Amino acid sequence: MTRSRRAYRDADGHRVEGTWRHVFVRNADTYYLADLVIYADGALDTGTGGLTDLTGLAALLRSGRVATTVTDGARASAHHLAQWRFAEATGAIDAGTLLAEVADEIDRLNDRPDSTGRCLQAVQAYLADATEDNRLRVRERYLAVPEHLRVYALGDMDHRDGPLKILATAIGDTVEDYYYDDVVTPEMHAEAVEYFRDRDLHQARADVRIPPDGPERPGTAPLTVYQGRQDHPDNGVLQNGYPAILTIDGTTYPTLTHAYWALATADPAWRDRIAAAPDTYDVVELAEQAPRRPGWPAARLAVMTQLLRTKFAQHPSMARTLLATGDARIIYTALGSDYWTASGPQSSNWIGRLLEVVRSELAALDAGIPLPAAGGAELSDSR
Template identity: 65%
Template sequence: MRRRTFRTADGQRVEGVWRHIFTRNGDTYYLADLIVYADGAIDCGVGGLTDVAGLRGYLQSGRVATTLQDGARGSAHDVAGWRFAEPDAWIDPDMLLGEVADELDFLNGRPDSSERCLVAVQTYLADPTEDNRLAVRDRYLAIPEHLRIYALGDMDARDWPLRVLVTPVDAHLDADPDEEVVTADVLATAIEYFRDRSLAAAVRETRTPADGAEHAQAATLTIYRGRQEHPGTEVLQNGWRATITINGRDYPSVTHAYWALSTSDPGWHDRIAAAPKGDDAAALAEQAPRRAGWPAARLAVMAVLLRAKYLQHPQMAQTLLATGDARIIYADLGSAYWVASRNQGTNWIGRLLEVIRSELAVAEAGIPLPATHDASPSASP
């Protein structure tokens, strides 16, 4: 899973993840998407939203299928059809439900079953009592069976060190007589693996590249219509009323300026610039002729307009700077070229905001760099 998506509920963005599943209707299995949302809502591909209990019911009834019947019909989004021949399913209902529980933990910033198991391992290493070993065993068995080999993120070791820890000394792994016996030496090897792993993790956490952290330290910021996750960041929307001056001409917002400059017709330019709201400016621009070469030029135009906004409005510049090194996802309405929409979108506005934030940081830090950008595009209406 962990293919990201979202839905909008009561004007709020609700994060989600999805995976493929099969739903069953009569003797036909349909390839569908199982979508799990952070608020616990689940789309099983059978119409409407349910929850974990509802998903369990669909699994029990066979409406959501983890077992495929030999010879049954299959269909994929109305583009392909077949009959199953010797189908081999990898998971059962309990595994799927465990996977969903992990995804809900992930979406809500909680440790999932694998992470909880590794916490128990650390407790055992600090105090290797039988009770703590049994706690590791319980946490290990709580990981969905098909995901256990990924718990350590080490496909060479797979889950062998965990299996050793949860097996009593002198017993066979997994209580299988065909598996190796866990001797004191085998247990010591597994423990050494975890101690080396902990040491390596501690080194990684304390080692910082010379020019700063490799990954964002601040939480991702999503900008969209309606109430913001972080109050005050609504000013970062392009349609926010913030007059910018370009080539001596005032525009009520970045959106107004962008669409007005997209046409070389003076009459349309003035009508768009005078529109009551940004949405009105965009609607008018759809009727106006585009400048020749606009698709190739639009990214540079947007960059100049955004730069002008934050250079001409210092308080808004401080709001942008206050986002730190957060990744900015611009999820407002608009073309997928500019925004990050459902499972697609190049998010150019978000990326430009990050660049301009860095330029503002250069000025704030007093780093002596030449001015390479002019906040006034040469295009004139």
């Protein structure tokens, strides 16, 4: 399965999600192992030049340019890795199966039911109205699942797809499976229906079950904090540059940004200049000129964590604003730092992540849940 192999491309400033799988691309009498990249908008990169779609892939398969079968004795190449000749070569899938798999991937990338999902939807329709037409629709959709995947569509290692295959087979016909080689009876149909009803009951119980440690995914929509913009009053206080005086070891700073960059240098004169800067833009310009503390890159994450804790400890109203974001993922956007912000696809979003950590600590305090002592040295501003 390719669903865990992530890829993407930029199209008109938008990120288009994708995934990929291996295929052979044939050039003359040599087969090259290549990546077939599948995008959510239906575009495909076959490695043969430019983007195509399912229709184009079908044409490439018909021409043999993209191959699912290989010939004994033919040369093969994995670029910059190895070359060999095929002997006793067998293909795992045919062209039609590959097209069906790619179509399924496009559906999954768009959070739509794939062929297996559509088959299970047909089962639900049959359970609600057990007509022959609805049963035949189950059969039709099951046969639309790529053949080599008609084993664990139910995700049940014990039953495999037995109940599904029985339901898809007419009474009096033989189940088309080496594992279930029986003539289907009315009793077998009834048992298959009972299997699906029990399965739905277990799923319903699982859906309402609350994990003992709490929800596994955020229940609140992601929140974006736009650093430097003041047109988002609800989350403006979460910005590092928001006016919020911090007092650290007797020294006051107009914003967290002032405090962070002042602490980044050990030179007292530079620290005083940074602390007195009229706005955060001046702070950054001064900080770029100031000498950095030895070992600062390794320590900066700890410093930022402590500064965020200090900010919300010294400003309870801002702490309430942070708590009000619930369990939302916080996306902190700004220009100039892939490390601290979510400014691009390779960004770390550390400020957003640390805001979530501090929010969790505030929630523990609010609920009266004691936190283990850190046991380390506290932030110091000694000169």
